[in-house]
Amino acid sequence: GQQVMQIPQYQHVQEGEDFTTYCNSSTTLSNIQWYKQRPGGHPVFLIQLVKSGEVKKQKRLTFQFGEAKKNSSLHITATQTTDVGTYFCAGEGGETSGSRLTFGEGTQLTVNP
Amino acid sequence: NAGVMQNPRHLVRRRGQEARLRCSPMKGHSHVYWYRQLPEEGLKFMVYLQKENIIDESGMPKERFSAEFPKEGPSILRIQQVVRGDSAAYFCASSPLAGGPREQYFGPGTRLTVT
Numbered sequence: 597g598q599q600v601m602q603i604p605q606y607q608h609v610q611e612g613e614d615f616t617t618y619c620n621s622s623t624t625l626s627n628i629q630w631y632k633q634r635p636g637g638h639p640v641f642l643i644q645l646v647k648s649g650e651v652k653k654q655k656r657l658t659f660q661f662g663e664a665k666k667n668s669s670l671h672i673t674a675t676q677t678t679d680v681g682t683y684f685c686a687g688e689g690g691e692t693s694g695s696r697l698t699f700g701e702g703t704q705l706t707v708n709p
Numbered sequence: 710n711a712g713v714m715q716n717p718r719h720l721v722r723r724r725g726q727e728a729r730l731r732c733s734p735m736k737g738h739s740h741v742y743w744y745r746q747l748p749e750e751g752l753k754f755m756v757y758l759q760k761e762n763i764i765d766e767s768g769m770p771k772e773r774f775s776a777e778f779p780k781e782g783p784s785i786l787r788i789q790q791v792v793r794g795d796s797a798a799y800f801c802a803s804s805p806l807a808g809g810p811r812e813q814y815f816g817p818g819t820r821l822t823v824t
Contacts, residue, residue: 602751629812638800639752641812684751686813696742696765697813701751 598623598689602700610708615672617703619685627688628661628668629697634681642670642683675707711736713803713816714783721822728788728795730819734803740764741784742802742813743776752800758784791823 599622609615619628627646631639643652645661645668652659658671668685682704686697714733722728734741739760744752754768758778769776773791778784788795798820802813 631815638815638817639802641814644812686752696754696757696767698754699744699752704749 598687598698600685600687600698600700602685602703604703605701606704606706608706608708609675611677612674615675615679615705617670617683617685617705619668619670619687619700621666621687621689621698623666623689625665625687625689628665629686629688630659630668630670631684631686631699632681633684633702637681639684672705675705677707677709680705680707713738713801713814715801715816715819717819718817719820719822721824722791723824724792725790728791728821728823730786730788730799730801730821731783732786732801732803732816733783734801735805735814738803738805738814740804740811741778742804743784743786744800744802746798746800746818748797755786788821791821793823796821796823 601620603618629644630642632642633639643659648665649663650661656673660669672679682702684699684702686699688697713735716731741758743755746752756769756776757765761780773789775787798818800815800818802815804811804813
C-alpha cells in the first residue's frame with residue numbers, strides 16, 4: 597500500500613531560525629496536502645499542491661511539490677512562536693482524486709523564544 | 710457556516726462497554742472520513758463514507774468497529790467491547806461533493822479513554 601514518510605520527526609529551533617520538513621511517498625501522488633495541528637487541537641488544512649514542480653507561498657511558508665509528484669517540502673522562514681505545532685503532509689494517490697488521504701507521521705516543531 | 714461538529718469531545722468507557730462517536734459534517738459536505746490518532750503519532754485512516762455508503766473501510770479493524778453515515782443525521786463510529794488499546798483521539802473530517810482534489814476539514818475530535 598501507499599506509504600508517506602516525513603522527516604524529521606521533531607525539530608527544535610530558536611525563534612527567527614528557518615524550518616523545513618520533508619515528505620516522501622512510495623508512489624506517485626495525484627496531489628499533496630499540508631495540515632497543521634496545534635498541541636491539543638485538530639488538524640487544520642494549510643494548502644494543496646496538484647501540479648508537478650508546483651511552488652506556493654503563504655506569507656513565511658513555502659510549499660513545493662516535486663517534479664515526479666512523489667515528494668514535497670514545507671519551509672518556514674524566520675519562525676515565530678505561533679508556528680509551534682505538528683505539520684503533516686497527506687498524499688492522495690493514484691489517478692483518481694477523491695480517494696483516501698495517507699498522512700505522514702508529522703514533524704513536531706517547537707520554537708524557543 | 711458551522712464547521713465539522715463532533716460529540717462528545719471526551720468519552721470515558723470501561724473495558725467491555727460500547728463507545729459511540731458522532732460527527733456532523735460541514736453544511737454541503739457529503740464525504741466523511743474517520744481517523745484515529747494515538748498520542749505523539751500521526752493520523753491513521755479508518756474509513757471513508759458518503760451518505761448511506763461505505764466507500765473505503767480498509768483502515769478499519771475487522772472486529773468491534775463499525776461506521777455509518779445515514780441519509781439523515783450524523784455519521785457514527787461505533788466501537789463495541791472497548792479495550793484499553795482503543796484509547797485515542799478520533800477525528801472526523803468532511804469534504805465537499807465537487808470533483809477534483811478536495812481538502813478535508815477536521816472536527817475537534819473525540820478523546821476516548823478506556824479504563
